[in-house]
Amino acid sequence: MSSINRGCGARSRLSERFPIQPSRLRWQIAHATLLGLLASGALAAEPVDHSEHAHHASSAELAPMVITGVAQQSPLTVATDPKIPRQPVPASDAGDYLQTIPGFSAVRGGGSNSDPVFRGMFGSRLKLLANGAEMLGACPSRMDSPSSYITPENYDALTVIKGPQTVLWGPGNSAATILFERDPEDFSELGGRIDASFLVGSDGRFDRNIDAAAGGEQGYIRLLANRSDSDDYQDGNGDDVHSRWDKWSTDLVLGWTPDEDTLLELTVGRGDGEARYAGRGMDGSQFERESIALRFERDNIGEVLQKIEARVYYNYADHVMDNYSLRTPSGMGMMANPMASNVDRRTLGGRLAATWQWSDYELVAGVDAQTNEHRKRNSSYDMMTGTLTEHDRFVWNKDADFHNYGLFGELTRNLDDDSRVIGGAR
Numbered sequence: 001m002s003s004i005n006r007g008c009g010a011r012s013r014l015s016e017r018f019p020i021q022p023s024r025l026r027w028q029i030a031h032a033t034l035l036g037l038l039a040s041g042a043l044a045a046e047p048v049d050h051s052e053h054a055h056h057a058s059s060a061e062l063a064p065m066v067i068t069g070v071a072q073q074s075p076l077t078v079a080t081d082p083k084i085p086r087q088p089v090p091a092s093d094a095g096d097y098l099q100t101i102p103g104f105s106a107v108r109g110g111g112s113n114s115d116p117v118f119r120g121m122f123g124s125r126l127k128l129l130a131n132g133a134e135m136l137g138a139c140p141s142r143m144d145s146p147s148s149y150i151t152p153e154n155y156d157a158l159t160v161i162k163g164p165q166t167v168l169w170g171p172g173n174s175a176a177t178i179l180f181e182r183d184p185e186d187f188s189e190l191g192g193r194i195d196a197s198f199l200v201g202s203d204g205r206f207d208r209n210i211d212a213a214a215g216g217e218q219g220y221i222r223l224l225a226n227r228s229d230s231d232d233y234q235d236g237n238g239d240d241v242h243s244r245w246d247k248w249s250t251d252l253v254l255g256w257t258p259d260e261d262t263l264l265e266l267t268v269g270r271g272d273g274e275a276r277y278a279g280r281g282m283d284g285s286q287f288e289r290e291s292i293a294l295r296f297e298r299d300n301i302g303e304v305l306q307k308i309e310a311r312v313y314y315n316y317a318d319h320v321m322d323n324y325s326l327r328t329p330s331g332m333g334m335m336a337n338p339m340a341s342n343v344d345r346r347t348l349g350g351r352l353a354a355t356w357q358w359s360d361y362e363l364v365a366g367v368d369a370q371t372n373e374h375r376k377r378n379s380s381y382d383m384m385t386g387t388l389t390e391h392d393r394f395v396w397n398k399d400a401d402f403h404n405y406g407l408f409g410e411l412t413r414n415l416d417d418d419s420r421v422i423g424g425a426r
């Protein structure tokens with residue numbers, strides 16, 4: 001008997017030798033207190049047995065602590081629902097939204113489209129993926145940072161994997177990997193749902209969101225649309241800060257679920273917007289996004305091979321910045337006259353991964369690839385006649401073209417309920 005259940009025996013011996021593991025106990029008390037704080041906030045309207053609460057409080061004598069960030073799921077992972085309202089209300093893009101997670105800050109240029117920074121690192125060290133697809137933006141001065149094309153409310157789950165701790169989602173993620181994911185719809189019979197929300201704030205802030213889905217056992221259709229406006233805000237001195245924005249984004253999702261374990265999903269999306277930048281010589285007058293993505297998932301395949309997932313995506317960013325449509329040209333220096341610059345980027349990518357499970361081990365391995373093409377064109381201004389020739393009268397000039405291909409594998413060994421060892425290579 002003891003030889004069969006050797007794993008169990010070893011564990012019980014360990015707990016006999018250390019009946020209470022001090023570090024673990026402390027962690028559990030801290031956790032319980034945090035949960036207690038959250039629960040007492042959420043259940044404030046319900047009758048509370050004060051005597052029992054008083055008893056709990058006296059058994060764990062910890063100083064009161066208020067946490068206003070998102071609690072982490074594990075030391076390396078933060079998972080949250082991006083539809084949950086936040087305070088202070090973030091701008092409509094992912095950059096400002098991520099600041100509600102401890103460790104994130106942002107490089108701000110105006111009211112929206114800030115560039116997220118995690119533990120002092122930003123840019124290509126942060127891997128931002130929307131449903132597994134990357135959209136890097138086109139602007140050489142990062143007016144359209146990757147986060148500016150992501151509307152958090154249009155997603156169901158946000159996961160932040162801190163540090164270079166995963167090799168599963170592409171190269172270059174030395175600061176963190178940030179995943180915005182949309183869950184597949186699950187209709188067991190014909191039906192539908194609509195989630196709509198409005199937000200009105202000071203300085204002309206007005207957001208409207210709609211997320212509607214209909215479907216049945218065989219598949220679903222889902223429409224997500226969002227628009228957000230804000231006026232210039234006032235600084236402490238009462239002066240207007242050049243920061244107004246107006247952005248919209250919409251996605252249509254078509255899912256086919258021939259059986260419980262199979263999913264084929266097509267997503268088509270579009271968005272655009274404009275944003276003033278207080279800290280720059282130009283404003284963003286166009287942030288056009290076009291995206292198409294196809295994903296396939298198959299679960300519960302066999303004893304060892306558990307899951308196969310495949311995704312292909314196409315993302316196109318077409319960005320215009322100028323110094324005349326959202327402001328008046330300064331009339332002096334380098335930016336004296338009206339000028340516009342138009343940049344675009346086409347990204348095509350794909351990923352195929354499989355999950356294997358045997359005894360305490362789990363292996364996720366696969367391949368991925370991505371190609372990028374970047375182009376630009378500028379307006380021209382004739383100082384003699386004072387006429388502006390718009391950027392779209394010129395031909396595109398391709399200035400970058402690159403690809404990457406990856407082969408990756410990540411092996412996890414579960415030691416007990418709380419501990420894992422993870423190793424990966426790419």
Ligand SMILES: [Cu+2]
Nearest residue numbers: 139143144321
């Ligand atoms: Cu720009």
